[in-house]
Amino acid sequence: MPNKFVIIGGDAAGMSAASKIRRMQPSAEMVVFEKGDHISFAACGIPYWISGVIDDGRKLQVLTPEIARNKRGIDVRTQHEVTHIDPGKNKVSVTDLATGNIFEESYDALLIATGARAARPPIPGIDNAGVFTLRSLADGHLINNYLADNQIKHATIIGGGYIGLEMAETYRQLNIAVTVVEMLDQIAPTFDKDILEKVTEHVVENGVDLRLDTRVNAIEKTDKLVVKTSAGDIPTDMVIVSTGVRPNSELAQAAGITLGKSGAITIDANMQTSVPNIYSAGDCAEHKHLVLDEDIWIPLAPSANKGGRVAGENMAGQATRFPGILGTAAVKVFDYTIAQTGLTEKQAEQSGKYAEITTATITGGSRAHYYPGSMPVTIKLVVEQSTKRLLGAQIIGKADVAKRVDVLATAITAKMTVEDIGMLDLTYAPPVSPVYDPIHVAANVANK
Amino acid sequence: MPNKFVIIGGDAAGMSAASKIRRMQPSAEMVVFEKGDHISFAACGIPYWISGVIDDGRKLQVLTPEIARNKRGIDVRTQHEVTHIDPGKNKVSVTDLATGNIFEESYDALLIATGARAARPPIPGIDNAGVFTLRSLADGHLINNYLADNQIKHATIIGGGYIGLEMAETYRQLNIAVTVVEMLDQIAPTFDKDILEKVTEHVVENGVDLRLDTRVNAIEKTDKLVVKTSAGDIPTDMVIVSTGVRPNSELAQAAGITLGKSGAITIDANMQTSVPNIYSAGDCAEHKHLVLDEDIWIPLAPSANKGGRVAGENMAGQATRFPGILGTAAVKVFDYTIAQTGLTEKQAEQSGKYAEITTATITGGSRAHYYPGSMPVTIKLVVEQSTKRLLGAQIIGKADVAKRVDVLATAITAKMTVEDIGMLDLTYAPPVSPVYDPIHVAANVANK
Numbered sequence: 001m002p003n004k005f006v007i008i009g010g011d012a013a014g015m016s017a018a019s020k021i022r023r024m025q026p027s028a029e030m031v032v033f034e035k036g037d038h039i040s041f042a043a044c045g046i047p048y049w050i051s052g053v054i055d056d057g058r059k060l061q062v063l064t065p066e067i068a069r070n071k072r073g074i075d076v077r078t079q080h081e082v083t084h085i086d087p088g089k090n091k092v093s094v095t096d097l098a099t100g101n102i103f104e105e106s107y108d109a110l111l112i113a114t115g116a117r118a119a120r121p122p123i124p125g126i127d128n129a130g131v132f133t134l135r136s137l138a139d140g141h142l143i144n145n146y147l148a149d150n151q152i153k154h155a156t157i158i159g160g161g162y163i164g165l166e167m168a169e170t171y172r173q174l175n176i177a178v179t180v181v182e183m184l185d186q187i188a189p190t191f192d193k194d195i196l197e198k199v200t201e202h203v204v205e206n207g208v209d210l211r212l213d214t215r216v217n218a219i220e221k222t223d224k225l226v227v228k229t230s231a232g233d234i235p236t237d238m239v240i241v242s243t244g245v246r247p248n249s250e251l252a253q254a255a256g257i258t259l260g261k262s263g264a265i266t267i268d269a270n271m272q273t274s275v276p277n278i279y280s281a282g283d284c285a286e287h288k289h290l291v292l293d294e295d296i297w298i299p300l301a302p303s304a305n306k307g308g309r310v311a312g313e314n315m316a317g318q319a320t321r322f323p324g325i326l327g328t329a330a331v332k333v334f335d336y337t338i339a340q341t342g343l344t345e346k347q348a349e350q351s352g353k354y355a356e357i358t359t360a361t362i363t364g365g366s367r368a369h370y371y372p373g374s375m376p377v378t379i380k381l382v383v384e385q386s387t388k389r390l391l392g393a394q395i396i397g398k399a400d401v402a403k404r405v406d407v408l409a410t411a412i413t414a415k416m417t418v419e420d421i422g423m424l425d426l427t428y429a430p431p432v433s434p435v436y437d438p439i440h441v442a443a444n445v446a447n448k
Numbered sequence: 449m450p451n452k453f454v455i456i457g458g459d460a461a462g463m464s465a466a467s468k469i470r471r472m473q474p475s476a477e478m479v480v481f482e483k484g485d486h487i488s489f490a491a492c493g494i495p496y497w498i499s500g501v502i503d504d505g506r507k508l509q510v511l512t513p514e515i516a517r518n519k520r521g522i523d524v525r526t527q528h529e530v531t532h533i534d535p536g537k538n539k540v541s542v543t544d545l546a547t548g549n550i551f552e553e554s555y556d557a558l559l560i561a562t563g564a565r566a567a568r569p570p571i572p573g574i575d576n577a578g579v580f581t582l583r584s585l586a587d588g589h590l591i592n593n594y595l596a597d598n599q600i601k602h603a604t605i606i607g608g609g610y611i612g613l614e615m616a617e618t619y620r621q622l623n624i625a626v627t628v629v630e631m632l633d634q635i636a637p638t639f640d641k642d643i644l645e646k647v648t649e650h651v652v653e654n655g656v657d658l659r660l661d662t663r664v665n666a667i668e669k670t671d672k673l674v675v676k677t678s679a680g681d682i683p684t685d686m687v688i689v690s691t692g693v694r695p696n697s698e699l700a701q702a703a704g705i706t707l708g709k710s711g712a713i714t715i716d717a718n719m720q721t722s723v724p725n726i727y728s729a730g731d732c733a734e735h736k737h738l739v740l741d742e743d744i745w746i747p748l749a750p751s752a753n754k755g756g757r758v759a760g761e762n763m764a765g766q767a768t769r770f771p772g773i774l775g776t777a778a779v780k781v782f783d784y785t786i787a788q789t790g791l792t793e794k795q796a797e798q799s800g801k802y803a804e805i806t807t808a809t810i811t812g813g814s815r816a817h818y819y820p821g822s823m824p825v826t827i828k829l830v831v832e833q834s835t836k837r838l839l840g841a842q843i844i845g846k847a848d849v850a851k852r853v854d855v856l857a858t859a860i861t862a863k864m865t866v867e868d869i870g871m872l873d874l875t876y877a878p879p880v881s882p883v884y885d886p887i888h889v890a891a892n893v894a895n896k
Contacts, residue, residue, distance in 0.1 A: 042816065042818065044816075044877060044883075045816060045818055045819065048879075053819070059817075060818060302876045302883055305884060306888075323871050328873040328874055329877070330876065332879040337879070337880060341873070368490065370493055371496060371501070372501060400848075401880075402875040402881060403854070403880075404851060406852075406855045406872075406874040406875055406887075407855050407858050409872060410862070410864075410872055411862075414858070414864065420861070423770065425750060425751070425774040425857055425861070426750065426776055426857055427850040427853050428748070428749055428777070429777070429780060429850070430502075432778050432780070432851075435460070437854075439854075440754075
């Protein structure tokens with residue numbers, strides 16, 4: 001039984017593991033090294049903090065180092081960077097960034113929960129003042145300060161994914177003109193393009209200058225910033241680069257730990273890496289995709305939280321399995337919510353695993369048609385033709401979108417067919433759903 | 449292959465079957481006999497029509513006999529009562545209520561979709577003017593006319609189930625004082641009492657005079673109505689009797705068709721009764737309960753619609769199974785929604801099927817705690833201790849209640865354990881859910 005635990009990274013996965021280990025082994029020696037100043041913060045809330053929807057950034061701190069230490073008995077050391085893992089000697093090298101002190105720490109079991117960082121594409125000028133990424137609380141502070149200290153009349157967002165869309169809404173709420181530049185021919189590239197038509201219109205109707213199929217070549221700084229694109233120059237006051245994230249897996253790689261093809265760390269169902277007493281969880285790790293039945297890197301908060309907890313249980317001696325992920329996700333886009341689970345049509349085709357794929361896209365009402373406030377809900381199902389098994393679902397609408405995706409995420413986890421789904425006994429009452437929920441309608445159409 | 453179809457009853461189950469048969473056999477002979485004036489109406493919308501939330505009762509008519517005939521090619525005869533089934537001769541006796549004509553109609557396959565009627569408990573005075581039940585559009589018209597023609601200042605509702613609660617809200621919206629008299633010690637008796645505490649308070653806070661543990665002995669008519677109860681007299685202007693429903697199974701019983709212990713018609717997974725070419729669907733039939741794995745009578749619109757369709761498919765020669773029901777249901781109670789699926793604790797205990805039952809009740813936020821508008825959502829899970837299998841769930845709250853029950857209905861259908869549910873990959877975004885949805889929290893607590 002290990003009795004000395006070291007955890008690298010104090011965000012969701014690391015602190016979930018630490019909390020679990022502390023509860024299971026109250027007297028074990030354990031230390032959490034966190035490179036930054038903050039632990040356990042709700043990164044997903046940052047756009048809403050910048051917009052003012054959330055009034056105080058401190059609300060995003062789920063846990064402070066003080067509370068972790070005093071209330072949970074977890075020794076968290078912020079500003080401590082682990083620079084090297086020696087799996088042979090079961091030791092890590094640590095630099096205290098405040099003092100410059102370097103020291104070693106031994107472990108019986110180690111968790112790598114180093115997370116992911118914002119991608120910084122090789123755009124000339126990306127380091128100019130006024131150009132930001134958005135990943136950490138520190139990024140949020142920098143952006144808030146820049147907005148306070150400068151007269152920002154126009155912002156440019158590079159990348160039309162989740163963060164880009166959320167920040168576009170944030171700028172519009174701040175009454176700042178905003179241009180979104182996206183290299184691809186669609187926003188939200190984890191979705192199929194066809195289901196996003198109305199959402200894309202909605203983004204434009206909300207005053208966002210949306211430039212699809214547009215590549216950024218450089219960000220120039222003269223008296224103001226100029227984003228040079230394949231379709232012309234965009235003079236602007238500040239730039240957000242939201243072009244995805246990269247796994248912080250270099251430390252693991254240097255220690256000889258196996259990485260997956262995404263570059264994130266390979267783990268098994270017990271969150272164990274290729275080195276038996278080294279575990280990984282969170283955004284630095286791949287997870288098993290429950291539909292593809294292969295490892296995939298989709299770094300999202302729910303798997304970081306659950307996976308961290310499972311890692312902690314395994315490290316503390318209780319074998320527990322993390323079954324895997326579906327890439328289930330939701331994002332608010334002005335009045336719309338868009339949400340997805342499992343494979344898109346694109347992904348299903350690209351996987352090469354399915355001889356024939358059928359899709360069904362329907363629009364139904366969120367409530368009984370005669371009940372006031374019913375909103376259109378559009379569902380796209382992706383189905384393996386031969387088995388009728390549901391592979392994935394995407395839903396857009398202005399009401400009750402995310403939870404309908406949750407129903408379908410549950411159905412996919414259970415390997416249900418569209419016939420099974422068409423027969424699900426779901427709630428019905430005029431104010432909450434039609435007698436055939438749009439889920440049923442979509443499943444029945446896909447079953448034809 | 450049958451080529452002459454007779455359907456008794458033109459509501460959800462009957463018309464679903466007829467529509468399916470017509471699509472599958474465009475030239476087959478088929479007739480639908482409906483005793484009343486209306487077909488396919490949304491009974492669940494009636495309280496909202498009376499309150500004025502739905503402005504026009506015609507919106508509740510899903511289908512009129514004219515549209516059924518002209519657009520769907522279905523020969524619907526309203527005001528036609530089937531009075532006798534002769535399974536030996538494959539004939540039914542029909543009375544045309546408009547003309548008094550009596551005739552026989554032969555069939556190759558027959559569907560009994562006679563539905564259910566409002567229970568009329570043997571209360572002296574239940575037939576007095578001003579005393580109503582609420583089941584059909586005709587009932588809705590009678591109540592609306594009575595409200596228009598009389599100065600109603602106070603109404604009394606006998607029975608605090610779904611309809612009673614919806615009508616209590618309706619009266620409050622009409623600014624009419626209302627007393628609800630319930631024999632049991634709780635409202636919404638299909639729920640466990642403990643989860644309803646806040647909802648019960650909320651009903652009272654909304655001005656409903658709620659009398660639990662109170663039995664109605666008589667309804668007297670002097671100059672006004674007086675509801676005589678075990679706890680005193682309630683002078684009132686009108687009375688709604690909402691004490692449940694009874695299956696219209698007498699016709700089937702008289703034909704020697706097997707009934708279940710509830711008194712509703714026994715059917716198999718193909719919706720076939722004990723007579724091979726006689727099918728049944730809707731509120732007059734029992735259905736298999738997916739948790740109890742035995743037949744149960746829970747007459748609700750979703751199973752009537754789906755079961756009718758399945759009956760039609762089987763009658764038209766395509767073997768299709770109706771898997772069963774969970775009793776999933778939701779009702780709006782002023783600002784709250786209460787919803788349930790599977791077994792309550794009470795039902796699980798009474799079933800005698802489970803050596804030990806554990807429950808977990810938790811309250812979580814509907815959204816991330818830091819995001820504005822997050823509402824408390826209280827979940828009660830009922831779990832078989834030995835297997836950790838989820839047997840049932842009840843949720844109350846002011847937001848996102850019904851769809852969370854749908855997630856759990858799907859999980860129960862898939863026979864998931866609370867461990868499986870704790871690991872479900874559900875949507876997360878601050879505006880739609882916390883990173884651990886209350887569903888996860890409840891499952892994790894139940895798993896301990």
